[in-house]
Amino acid sequence: MALADKLAAWQQAGIIDAETAARIAAHEDASARPFALWAVIGLGCLALALGLISVVAANWTDIPDVLKLVVHFTLSAAAALAVWFGVRRDARWFAEGALFLLAALILTGLALHSQIYQLSGDIWKLLMTWLALSAPVLLLAGRTRLTAYALAGMTLWATIGWASAQVGETLSAHLVEGLAMAVPWLLLAIPALIRERRRFIHGLVEVALIVLLIGVSLAHMAWADPVTGAAASDMRVRMALVAVVAMAALWAQRRRGPLPQPLHLPMVAVPFVALFLATALPHGDGPLPRFFGALVFAGMWGWIAWAAARLGWRSLFGIAIGALAIRLFIVYFELFGSLAMTGAGLIFAGVLLIGLALGWRRIFQTFRRNAP
Amino acid sequence: MNRSLLIAALLLPLAGLAASVGIRESELSRAEQYVMPVTGFDPRDVLRGHYIRYRYDWQVSGDPLWCRDGACRICLAGDAPDGSRVEIRDLPSAPCPKEIDWQASGLTLYAVPATSGTADEAGQPARLDVSGIFYLSESDAPAMEQQMAETPMVMNVLLTSSGRLVNQSLIPSAPPSR
Incomplete structure (x- = not known):
């Protein structure tokens, strides 16, 4: 529903008066962003980037290796310089963009070296090398979720890859x-x-x-x-x-x-x-270890739900109660095993699932009413 | 934020990239050039781009079955640029002066056991199968595919001091007759 329709509906319902509606509309107009314009410009930039990549890719084998290495290093150095200026001038998004670009260039640089010098090996070695070279600067200069997610995701990928390669x-x-x-x-x-x-x-x-x-x-x-x-x-x-x-x-x-x-x-x-x-x-x-395991699971999520309720964190509370409901549903299958897959078992499972969903909704609504 | 720490952190990846190039270039400058006979098969792949899967057509001395679990040494027997002969040594044995590190070279190694003959087919002795991938541009691939099928080919390679083979070019073993 558009904002104007919502304002009209709220006004009709007596929630806001005409003056408030006019002030909200004026405020929203003043803070409106030209998203359509940005989308078109973004599309243009994407087309430009794809075009450049296509031209380079089509002529990749004809480009001398030295040129590839020099251009790549120059771009990396420029990105590092941009990070420096961005941080010094406190230009958050400029520094973040440059930092993300630098991290991406380090990764592509290692891949480029692997191609030019025909280096072969497990992917985790490349990722761990990237981590060793990039983590310090990301930790020192990262300011937003963009670089935080990149660092966290790559750290997980690299270490899981390394662990998976272990033998014996x-x-x-x-x-x-x-x-x-x-x-x-x-x-x-x-x-x-x-x-x-x-x-x-x-x-x-x-x-x-x-x-x-x-x-x-x-x-x-x-x-x-x-x-x-x-x-x-x-x-x-x-x-x-x-x-x-x-x-x-x-x-x-x-x-x-x-x-x-x-x-x-x-x-x-x-x-x-x-x-x-x-x-x-x-x-x-x-059955005993399984029951104990279910208790541990319920204890962990129950504690999280309780803490979330104390803090008034609705989403976390909902997730925790949802996790408990799912575990309760699994308990049903654990208890009745293959019997649960019979017609009557499935009917009961369906009723149980609906009951759990309604129970979850009820607990969540009570929580929302009583939340601090 | 500590200024010098940020400078160091920014210089670290640049130094790392520069060092990576420096180490490889230094390795290649000391490498020896060899010419190795190859046979090609299974050219091109829609998923991985255009490439030739080649197999080294070496004259092999020693028992290929030593390499069953990859536990053998593959030593070049000829002097550069003769890369047509290799000697297989079992482990543990002293490292040979011109050893090929097949794993670091991205090669695949199989020790194929001997087969007993049948009424229709003659038996085959045990052999060493060492293969690799040579990437090509889209424009060169069809001609290379045909050339591989018709002409004996050789791979010009560089053997680094660490035993890594670096492919340079895939060419016919003799210039085409006029």
């Missing part, structure tokens, strides 16, 4: 795998190093929490499979590194945030405990 049950392999597992907590620990740049920090923390909560919720499935003593022992070696980083993350969050205090334990410490219990302690796959 050696100490070094376990340490690398532990490093990949520790990345979400590492991202949560970064606020200890950075005082300002709120948006950048928020970006890192957002990625960390999404990966952490989804990862731990999925790892919770380990309760459905037996974990042998040997597997648990290997996992404890991996988790030793994770424990150190998780403690650093907890300390960093307590000192500088940005997570509010009620969420420190349920979102930083409890996921570690849940992960440890599910994967680093030997257990069978009988």
Whole structure:
């Protein structure tokens, strides 16, 4: 519905008077952005960039390698210079754009060297090299979610790639795998190093929490499979590194945030405990371990829901209650197994799912009414 | 923000890129040029662009089955630029002066066991199959594909001191007769 229609409807419903409606309309007109114009200009820029890329790509083999390397290095140096000036003049988006471009150029530069000098190898080596060259400048100069998401995403990709390339049950392999597992907590620990740049920090923390909560919720499935003593022992070696980083993350969050205090334990410490219990302690796959696993899951998400309710964070509260509802639905299938797939079982499952959805909605509405 | 720290962080990727080029160029400047006979097959791929998959057509001495798990050394037996002969050594053995690091060269290695003959087909001795990919431009690909099918070909390569083979050009082994 257009703003004018909404204002008319609100006015008709007696929510606002004519004067307020006129002031809102004037305010919106004054702050309106020429999105259509920007879209057309953006489309033009995209066409220009695609055209340039196509021309270069079509003649790629005819361009001497030296020229490719020189042009690439010049562009990288120009981007670095632009970052410098952007930061010095406090031009946030200019510096961010240049920083993102510099990070992208470093990656393409490494790929270009691989092509020219016919270097072969696993992708993680290229990503880890990129990380070593780019992470310092991104951490020092990143100011918005753009660079935060780029750094967090690439760190996850590089370390997961490195961990996936490990062969055998050696100490070094376990340490690398532990490093990949520790990345979400590492991202949560970064606020200890950075005082300002709120948006950048928020970006890192957002990625960390999404990966952490989804990862731990999925790892919770380990309760459905037996974990042998040997597997648990290997996992404890991996988790030793994770424990150190998780403690650093907890300390960093307590000192500088940005997570509010009620969420420190349920979102930083409890996921570690849940992960440890599910994967680093030997257990069978009988009803008792499964029930205990479900309790751990419910404990973690229940605590998060409670903390979110205290803080008035509606979205997080909704996600936590949703996670609990899904787990409850899975419990039904765990309890009744193949019986749940019969006609009557499916009817009951359908009713249960509708009931859970309605229950979730009711809890959420009560929360919205009572939220601080 | 600490000014000198930011300068250092900005210079780090530039120094890294420059060092990467410097190291490779220095490696190539000390590399030896070899000419290696190759056979080609399976040219071009719609997903990966235009390329020739080539196989080295070496005269091999030593037991190819030593390479079954990649646990062997492949040593060039001739002096540069003769890259037509290789010797296979098992591990552990002393490194050879002109060893090919097939993994770092992006090559694929198979030790194909001997096959016993049948009524229709003669048996084959064990052999070493080392293959790689040579990328081509779209315009060169059709001519190269035909040339590979009709003419014996050689790959001009550089062998670096670390044992990496760097392809230079794929050409006919002898100039075409007039």
